[in-house]
Amino acid sequence: MNSFLPESIQKVIDEFSRLPGIGPKSAQRLAMYLLQSPEMRVDALANAVRDVKNGLSFCVVCFNISAARKCRICEDLGREQNQICVVEDILDVVALEKTRQYRGLYHVLHGVLSPVDGVGPEQLKIEDLKMRVQELLASGIAAGEIEVIVATNPSLEGETTAMYLTRLLKPFAVKVTRIARGLPAGGDLDYADEITLTRALQGRMDYV
Numbered sequence: 552m553n554s555f556l557p558e559s560i561q562k563v564i565d566e567f568s569r570l571p572g573i574g575p576k577s578a579q580r581l582a583m584y585l586l587q588s589p590e591m592r593v594d595a596l597a598n599a600v601r602d603v604k605n606g607l608s609f610c611v612v613c614f615n616i617s618a619a620r621k622c623r624i625c626e627d628l629g630r631e632q633n634q635i636c637v638v639e640d641i642l643d644v645v646a647l648e649k650t651r652q653y654r655g656l657y658h659v660l661h662g663v664l665s666p667v668d669g670v671g672p673e674q675l676k677i678e679d680l681k682m683r684v685q686e687l688l689a690s691g692i693a694a695g696e697i698e699v700i701v702a703t704n705p706s707l708e709g710e711t712t713a714m715y716l717t718r719l720l721k722p723f724a725v726k727v728t729r730i731a732r733g734l735p736a737g738g739d740l741d742y743a744d745e746i747t748l749t750r751a752l753q754g755r756m757d758y759v
């Protein structure tokens with residue numbers, strides 16, 4: 552495809568095509584756009600891309616993205632420390648934070664259980680969640696005062712993961728809730744509007 556194009560342009564098209572949601576046509580359009588943009592703009596983009604991972608890593612507590620050892624949310628002592636909202640990925644944290652309704656902490660699993668794709672509990676930050684709950688209990692907080700809100704997507708994998716987590720946490724007798732089903736089945740938290748997300752959060756129910 553496009554073998555008549557100079558290699559430098561073809562390379563850009565190939566790289567863009569690898570991005571999620573970008574098909575070959577869009578990749579070509581983006582490459583052409585860059586070609587016609589002032590050099591300054593292209594440099595700015597190239598630098599931003601190059602620096603995206605610089606100095607960033609995952610929070611040691613919740614595995615959210617962070618420039619420091621602990622993320623800003625975990626460092627904020629004004630937040631409810633006994634409430635942990637479990638999400639699939641970092642964009643879900645962004646979506647929930649936008650609602651400004653949630654004042655607890657998070658735990659980013661970095662995926663969902665998916666036997667078909669060979670994703671088991673050990674590939675996710677599940678053991679770390681268990682350890683967090685154990686640490687809270689060890690610090691003297693009563694089990695009844697700890698709430699784990701499972702906010703995985705309402706997909707098959709999301710539900711499977713929610714069920715797994717509930718079973719895993721059962722022996723600790725902490726409160727495990729699931730966000731309400733106001734979200735469209737198979738939908739993505741990340742795409743839900745703020746009102747829907749707020750309702751889902753407020754309407755969460757005990758997971759039994």
Ligand SMILES: [Zn+2]
Nearest residue numbers: 610613622625
């Ligand atoms: Zn954190």
